[in-house]
Amino acid sequence: MLDLKRQYAPLQQELLEAVGQVLETQQFILGEPVAAFEKAAAEQLGVAHALGCSSGTDALWLALAAAGIGPGDAVVTTPFSFFASVSAILRAGATAVLADIDPATFNLDPKAVDAILEGPRGQQVKAVLPVHLYGQPVASDFFRRIGPVHALTIVEDAAQAYGAELDGVKVGGLGQVAAFSFYPTKNLSAAGDAGMVTTNSDQIAERVKMLRQHGMRRRYHHDEIGWNARMDGFQGAILSVKLKYIAGWNNARRAVAERYHALFTAAGLAEAGPYPSCGIILPHEVAGGKHVWHQYVPSSPNAKLARKSTTLSRCTCRKPSNR
Numbered sequence: 377m378l379d380l381k382r383q384y385a386p387l388q389q390e391l392l393e394a395v396g397q398v399l400e401t402q403q404f405i406l407g408e409p410v411a412a413f414e415k416a417a418a419e420q421l422g423v424a425h426a427l428g429c430s431s432g433t434d435a436l437w438l439a440l441a442a443a444g445i446g447p448g449d450a451v452v453t454t455p456f457s458f459f460a461s462v463s464a465i466l467r468a469g470a471t472a473v474l475a476d477i478d479p480a481t482f483n484l485d486p487k488a489v490d491a492i493l494e495g496p497r498g499q500q501v502k503a504v505l506p507v508h509l510y511g512q513p514v515a516s517d518f519f520r521r522i523g524p525v526h527a528l529t530i531v532e533d534a535a536q537a538y539g540a541e542l543d544g545v546k547v548g549g550l551g552q553v554a555a556f557s558f559y560p561t562k563n564l565s566a567a568g569d570a571g572m573v574t575t576n577s578d579q580i581a582e583r584v585k586m587l588r589q590h591g592m593r594r595r596y597h598h599d600e601i602g603w604n605a606r607m608d609g610f611q612g613a614i615l616s617v618k619l620k621y622i623a624g625w626n627n628a629r630r631a632v633a634e635r636y637h638a639l640f641t642a643a644g645l646a647e648a649g650p651y652p653s654c655g656i657i658l659p660h661e662v663a664g665g666k667h668v669w670h671q672y673v674p675s676s677p678n679a680k681l682a683r684k685s686t687t688l689s690r691c692t693c694r695k696p697s698n699r
């Protein structure tokens with residue numbers, strides 16, 4: 377679906393120089409190239425700490441483990457995400473409890489989360505892991521209701537949402553700790569696997585640094601069983617180059633989304649939600665949110681219609697369903 381070469385072509389020279397610099401200095405794991413990226417990313421996202429690691433999946437595990445989530449704890453999350461949102465919870469030794477999503481945003485519905493917190497398993501819940509799916513930040517009523525009211529740790533899965541914002545705050549700084557993925561198809565992408573944890577907590581940051589290096593604070597002194605989850609120097613160098621362009625790329629995605637919206641609407645295909653009957657429900661931005669459109673996902677009741685726009689344009693039924 378995505379031609380990665382289109383982004384590479386105009387950056388080729390700059391990227392090759394950055395990679396060449398890593399070869400010159402031989403700083404292949406963490407080191408200066410990763411430290412420079414972490415500093416620039418923390419500044420851009422407005423957080424105290426950004427810590428590079430080996431993938432978005434590892435970032436989720438590091439975030440949970442560093443926040444003290446483990447055996448005996450339950451974490452509420454969404455069933456509508458990539459596998460890693462749940463597998464990282466299980467890998468941390470905790471139990472995943474699934475709450476339903478809001479069909480209008482595809483993100484966790486705060487009312488569904490509330491129902492779990494007030495139910496029989498509520499006491500066991502130590503954290504909530506919202507996913508900013510497709511680049512859309514979770515709506516502000518989620519952050520108003522869930523974190524402060526229930527004194528829970530919010531672990532953001534921001535894998536698809538680098539640069540997205542809610543009420544002027546960038547994702548990655550909305551909860552206590554957050555995980556990003558730089559998998560090659562993400563809006564900010566590495567040349568391989570890479571990820572990042574962000575937090576404003578000095579204590580969580582210190583634990584992430586320790587856990588990503590086999591639980592070491594001092595070389596060869598293993599305080600805990602961590603993991604090898606470090607970022608490569610090449611990835612740090614490449615990501616530092618791309619950080620300079622990400623705001624422009626996100627704005628270009630927003631312009632494309634606006635164009636889709638206008639064209640679908642002008643073609644008479646857009647329906648009122650929340651569930652489509654014959655046409656399609658267009659994705660929309662939550663109030664106060666800045667969507668970065670990692671993906672533009674309309675909903676249709678008919679998978680064939682969604683795949684074949686020619687068939688879609690022949691559909692004449694406009695009556696919304698009352699489901």
Ligand SMILES: Cc1ncc(COP(=O)(O)O)c(C=O)c1O
Binds near residue numbers: 533
């Ligand atoms: C929502 C979400 N969470 C977690 C991940 C895991 O990231 P990675 O593939 O870098 O391990 C991804 C990406 O694939 C994702 O889309």
